[in-house]
Amino acid sequence: MPIKVRLTVMNFVQFFIWGAWLISLGGYMGSQLNFSGLQIGSVYSTMGIASVCMPGLLGIVADRWVNAERVFAVAHFIAAGALIAATKVADFQTFYILMLINSLFYMPTLALSNSVCYNVLTRKGFDVVKAFPPIRVWGTVGFIVAMWIVDLLGWTKSTGQLYLAAGAGLFLGCYAFTVPPSPPFLGETREKSLASSLGLDAFVLFKEKNTALFFIFSLLLGAALQITNAFGGPFLDDFKATYPDSFGVQHPNLLLSISQISETFFILLIPFFLTRFGIRKVILFSIFAWVLRFGLFGLGNPDDRLYLLVLSMIIYGMAFDFFNISGSLYVEKVAEPKIRSSAQGLFMIMTNGFGAIIGGYGSGWVVDHFTSTMGIRDWPSIWFTFSGYALVLAVLFLLVFRDRRIETASASIPS
Template sequence: PIRVWGTIGFIIAMWVIDLNRWTFNPFQLYVSAASGLFLGLYAFTLPACPPSKTRKTGSLISSLGLDAFVLFKRRRMLIFFLFAMLLGAALQITNTFGSTFLDDFKVIYPDSFGVKHPNLLLSISQISETLFILTIPFFLYKFGIKKVMLISMFAWVFRFGLFGIGNPGSGLFLLILSMIIYGMAFDFFNISGSLFVEKEAEINIRASAQGLFMLMTNGLGAFLGGLISGRVVDYFTSNGVRDWQSIWFAFAGYALVLCLVFPFVFKYKHDPKAIEIIHH
């Protein structure tokens, strides 16, 4: 439930920016800075929550949270973190180019909802995310992390593919369907993956392991996604005109490759009882 409120905040921010016409205005950065300052000050009012002491003395490596890197010694976790990085790249693609994609239709569909309110349309993705979060316990218990992650990868294929054939005019329903699918694409890996890390990591390194997971997805994955997606967009841009269909199909092909490779390299036997022992 706590995680859901983060997404709700995401939605509110998108609506505020869009309804005030700040989508392509630097004022949105001032709003972000003010929000960050407020939250920073608010943090000082929170109750003290010192870290639990699992050891009498801790090494520098442990203090810095680097002891979680021991998980790379396990083949299954190594592969998991590798795909975490690759899927993190997929997330960065739509975060970076979603609004730009819709804005490029302003000449063809100047009065369409998607062009006038790109952030409102894109926020359907986050609304879907809040709903799919609620289904994660069922899917994890029923199918296990491997199949749930595979569902996420296929969802990314459809996410990008529907962007490729949709538009803010006659193809608006395809874009809306893509937004709905995003909830599954994001939650079934990012949230389920976090629960998987919680189960696999020893209790004394769980916090560090979660940090490592975030590093792979929102750190290295985001960097990789930004770098590669920028190159792809530039490749399919001629005389300032972007070939969005080819761009999105290229990204869909990337996600499809992950789908085809993942089940053969990630070995995992689902045990429904193991899901029940995850404590938060």
């Protein structure tokens, strides 16, 4: 089998695992385990906890001592085992611990998967910039396919989603041993300090006002990333009393998957927007897109206002992609060459680490605040609160963030 096809399969399954439960687990926890909003949010925050340190730690192991594909395989085995164990428990504390273990070992595989692909493609003589994107896009396809399978098999409110993810994880762990080896790098990699490997040396960027402001906004906006992942399912499930036969209630994952489909579309638009408007304005467009994303959820329903929910899903592509890619480009421009890798790691820690932790617990608190003693959730108030939060961020960003290094410069992306 050609090496590109083999790496495509690896990327497909890598994100298939995540797509099997990420969007629908909130619905399962709410309807079957009767977890509160704060408990659901805290389970999703485990991914943020894992993102703070584990990618760096397992990356060090892969860089210095053990082949990357072997670290990748073992991590998937452990993560899959935790998912299988989670299907057997119903109490929050045990479930939380098992999902934390899963996150601690699954989240690092996102970076390790890229590392293995880069290593193998380079060793085989491919141009990574041109060869990797067509391979990586199949990861998004895998995520969507998993969501559709879970929905069509009726597993959005059952442990079937966890078994599916675990089975795919065990398969990928075995499959990883069949890809060409990615041995540790000698020399400079072994000499790097622990702080450098974890991206801590990039904290020097906080000395500059605008860069510090950017990372603070990254953290605050990162809090928005997991909100609809955690509560999109429970939101649609609560319409089963009023619109039991509606498409959104019957097929929540199919509806929510439009968000992921939208991502692939907006990725193609990023070069045009960056060239025409520059990094700062594209980031601002992203924040305002989050305002609309949440606001349309507050106005919509899965029946006569289904079009508003669909529009919200489409806008998600702009909200998610525009910030992540333009933010990454901003970091690339302002960081000195010797700390650029660490700076990118810090950007991920702020958004997917600390931001996700704050978002998980904060969104859970908001959901519980607008839940009556009878367990009825006031979803419009919940979504409008999130929308208001994003609007405040947008206004503050517009007023306080001005960096001359990117104010007039346009960005380009290699084709």
